[in-house]
Amino acid sequence: MTEALYYGFGAIGVLLLLAGLGIPIAFAIALVGAVGMYQASDLTYTLITFETLPYAVASEYAFAVIPMFVLMGAFASASGIISELYTAVNKWLASVKGGLYMATAVASAGFAAISGSTVVNAAMFTRIALPEMIQFGYHKGISAGCIAAAGTFAALIPPSLTFVIFGILTDESIGALFIAGILPGLLTAAFYIIAIPLMVRLRPDWAPLPAAKLQLREKLAGLKGLWPMLLLVFIVLGGIYTGLASPTAAGALGATGALAISVARRRITTGDVWVSFKQTAELTAVLFILIIAGLLFSRFLVVSGFITDLTDIVTGSGLSAAWFIFVMVLMYLVLGMFIDPLSMLVMTVPFIHPVVKSYGLDPIWFGVILCKMIEIAVITPPVGLNLFAVVSASEGRVSITDLYHGIMPFVLIELVVLGILIMFPAISTWLPATMM
Secondary structure (H helix, E strand, O other): OOHHHHHHHHHHHHHHHHHHOOOOHHHHHHHHHHHHHHHHOOHHHHHHHHHHHHHHHHOOHHHHHHHHHHHHHHHHHHOOHHHHHHHHHHHHHOOOOOHHHHHHHHHHHHHHOOOOOHHHHHHHHHHHHHHHHHHOOOOHHHHHHHHHHHHHHHHOOOOOHHHHHHHHHHOOOHHHHHHHOHHHHHHHHHHHHHHHHHHHHHOHHHOOOOOOOOOHHHHHHHHHHHHHHHHHHHHHHHHHHHOOOOHHHHHHHHHHHHHHHHHHOOOOOHHHHHHHHHHHHHHHHHHHHHHHHHHHHHHHHHHOOHHHHHHHHHHHOOOOHHHHHHHHHHHHHHHHOOOOHHHHHHHHHHHHHHHHHHOOOOHHHHHHHHHHHHHHHOOOOOOOHHHHHHHHHOOOOOOHHHHHHHHHHHHHHHHHHHHHHHHOOHHHHHHHHOOO
16 A cells, blocks of 8 residues: 555544544544645645635635525525425325325425425425324324435435535536436435335325315415426526526526515515525535535645545456445445535545546446435434434424434335436436537
């Protein structure tokens, strides 16, 4: 093993140790990156990097895509668009056994198209859907598990903050990543719709008997609540796919559109607007600190020679691309049990992405696979971020133990979809290839 590999793996080990001791992951990454960079180069290079790189990231126009999409989701949440979406879908599925589970999955997929955060998605549907599920006699743990799992759709269905951060760290096209996530996201939602009726048939105690059927007139009336979401999706994804708008411009249009729709319908107050701006600023600051720390760590790995040596060893080991993907999936599943997804993304992408490219694998497809593994990570016990978001938002209705049991059927569904996406890369690559 070369000296650069000793440095690199040692730094990764120290990083995991610091994270385990409770040090905020962004500061741990930046600290390890600083010390490693100093050891691999000199003090002058380290100081210049710490002086120039944070400003370069914060001042980059393309990175404004992050606050724009966060703001769009905040306006949509504050104006009640998500509640109307859930109500409309529920009217069509109320007469099916397990209908509330399916309504949650479909509505989560819809809200994911205007919100890039899995945690926000899970927390919102916990407040909206969980009380209704418990009231109608649905299994408490499975209900919470469905909400937590469906919340992960926001990691894959654009506009995904996971895709944005991956694109920033790897310099891949964020627009292509967004479009690549559409079919895999819809495929995941479809598998939930297929699997849920099978689950409640095998375990009838997980769902009550369906409610009485609603009249077609009532179902059609509920569809009126879908137009704000559909309009925002058309503006954002349509602009990116046709090439009429960059992801940053599409995000700005989406945020402006969400605010305009909310004001026109008188569904948002001045206080709501202020809270939305505040939430956007807070989340954006956290994400930018993580991204800057990750890029500093990445710079250390490059300067030390770790990336070059690791790529040479892996590709020269005779390990096939299929086995490499298998090992990578296992690595992310294990890491996801202990580390939050964004930290895991920032820690690992700098050294995984170059190896993927050295194998000749499509980096856009790899981005989709990585996001799917991030989805699974945020619902995997014991430290799945969405699990704690649901427990916190449930206000004592469910315990973490209930959720640990209730999430497992949905983890299995996610693993099946992951296997399909790995075996059939065209699901992820076909739409980006047709972009204008």
